[in-house]
Amino acid sequence: MPAAARTPEEIRxxxxxxxxxxxxxLVDLQGKVNELKGKVNELSDWRxxxxxxxxxxxIGAVAAGFLVGGGxxxxxxxxxx
Numbered sequence: 051m052p053a054a055a056r057t058p059e060e061i062r063x064x065x066x067x068x069x070x071x072x073x074x075x076l077v078d079l080q081g082k083v084n085e086l087k088g089k090v091n092e093l094s095d096w097r098x099x100x101x102x103x104x105x106x107x108x109i110g111a112v113a114a115g116f117l118v119g120g121g122x123x124x125x126x127x128x129x130x131x
Contacts, residue, residue: 056064092098100107
């Protein structure tokens, strides 16, 4: 048997209090989920570092192209001999 019997009004009040607490918890949880989604999107954006370092990326691409082109030209020169 229950230790103390509660009236229907007490039970209703308790249920309503629990509903309010859950509502606030869900709103807080939704905010945290949205924040986490934003961080995941930010971290998974591989283009962002390229945009931030555009000049260095272009210089690196030009240097790589020059080296690859020079290597191909040198290889062709070896075969022509």
